[in-house]
Amino acid sequence: MANAIDQTRRMLSLVTYLRERPGARVSDVARAFGVTEAELIGDLNVLPLCGTSFRGGDLLDIDTDGERIWWHNEGALAEAAHPLRLAADEAAALLVAARAVANLPGLRDSDRQALLRATAKVEAAAGEAAGASAGLSVTFESEGSVFADVDRAITEGRRLWIRYYSPSRDALTEREVDPIRLFAVGHTYFEGWCYLSEDRRTFRLDRVAEIKLLDTPSDPPRIEPRDLSQGLVQPAGDDPEVVVEVGPGGRWVAEYYPHDTAEELPDGALRITLRTPDPGSLRRLALRLGRDGRIVSPRDLADSAQKAAAEALAAYGE
């Protein structure tokens, strides 16, 4: 639902925007402001109720026939039509984001330069408000050279060959992939159609051991891009359940693994229930945890970790 402050923010900019564009199209303005036409019409219904009635009743005379928008008395409220300076939050949100992207290794140099120029100009225009962004920063991790190759493959529509490391199997595999998108959520990833698994797959750039651009044109089947708003790892409802019990030293598991429940136990311990399509991939976790935690179920996962540890100890003469 539209929040009143955001709507006010938008309407103030809208007034300035419309003054410069008599007869603007509803569809164009809605797109420019990133709202639906219905939301824009909602704003346009409010604006004629706004003005400075104490000075003799100047209200914004803005109307629309549903297709175009007209402002008939833009001279009467001249001051309202000046662009408002940036608020501290606005400047911070924009500048922190711009700096984060500009620092991403592998970004095209032309994009980086454009972003740095834009950042400097926004900083200057924001004045004092820019100060709010000083204590905030975001870093995206990326492998510059891999990034540049994937980026090129996507824009040139070419297939990739990669040697990719899978931590759950501790193995490198060679695959051909038609890349679809590059995205950064902390680490940088690319999503594509993988011809080895004949399915869509997500690859983390720092796990790409080797990469080559092929001359084969990329030809992925039509697939909907994944919705990333719910997080990168989205276990399916019918994935097997794994229960892990950790002591205080293993509580980080709840921070790194998306889970269904994390039940507090005495003395700072946690019982974490999660789902994964491949429970075997959690053997590494069991080995890593040592005395800080153990797999409760499934039993065969716990057994395989125990067996691996015993085998490893044999090499030390135990």
Added chain:
Amino acid sequence: MAIAKAERLMNLALCLMNTRRPVSKRELRTSIEAYHEGSDDAFNRMFERDKDDLRELGMVIDTIESLDGEIGYLARRDRNRLPEIALDAEEAAALTLAAKVWQQARFAEAASGALQKLRAAGVPFDDGTDDLPAGAHSALEPRIPAPEPAFEPLMTAARERRAVAFDYRKANAVRPEPRQVEPWALECWRGHWYLAGLDRDRSDVRVFRLSRITGRVRLRGGGFTAPVPDHVDVRATVAGWAGDGSTGSTARIRLRRDSGYPLRARAVEILPVDADWDELEIPYGHGLDAWLAEFGPDVVVLEPAELRADVIDRLRAVAKG
């Protein structure tokens, strides 16, 4: 009632902007319909909130007392107008991409609000009405994950230079403990948010992971007692927790052929031993023992003895079941 409030805020904004002399509260009450009803108390409270809301949107509202003692308000043009800003299409496009990174509603709105103001000021953003050549820019979608609830109060406190108190559970702690911190900087790294600041009880710099803050962040009296450094290396501290920090020394391990690619990738030296095993020299830092234990029977630690003992200790705990 969202419409009613937006309409009221808009009217107040227009009244304050379109005047050269300060306007009194009384005048504002008579001229803005939404202020007509209710008691004086209710009006006063509403008026104060509305002014705060407009300030949050970036409006500078001056309060001026006239000769006869009446308080007047106005938003002066010179203090509210966005200075000239000229961005070319490429700069505008780069900024549009960057503004989409926020996943958290408040920042996403603030970033798009900033773009709206720039757009209204004539910056040539691509409205979707012009056709840009495909492939003109990096095909990247960066995302900043939504931070924990502690983020907003910490950000505000950092900006206003005010100390805060919160309960914090250290990585290995059985229970949370109260902390008093002068918040300096917030940083997002590898998708997690961290706070750096002065821990008042320890009189030293500390880095906190926001997800380990339990309960509410409360404001403490008084401002900062120590100067804020220009830069705090949050990443180096966090990398140390995660076991990525290197102490400069190295360890020697045996690694089964074709396994442990990430260990090979950071090895200083790799020598083949026989048909099945290689010997690696790798950087030795905090947390290496836990990492090596993950590889189970594919890794054998040779030296130092301390690391060998730590790994054996971990494996024993798992082997016991």
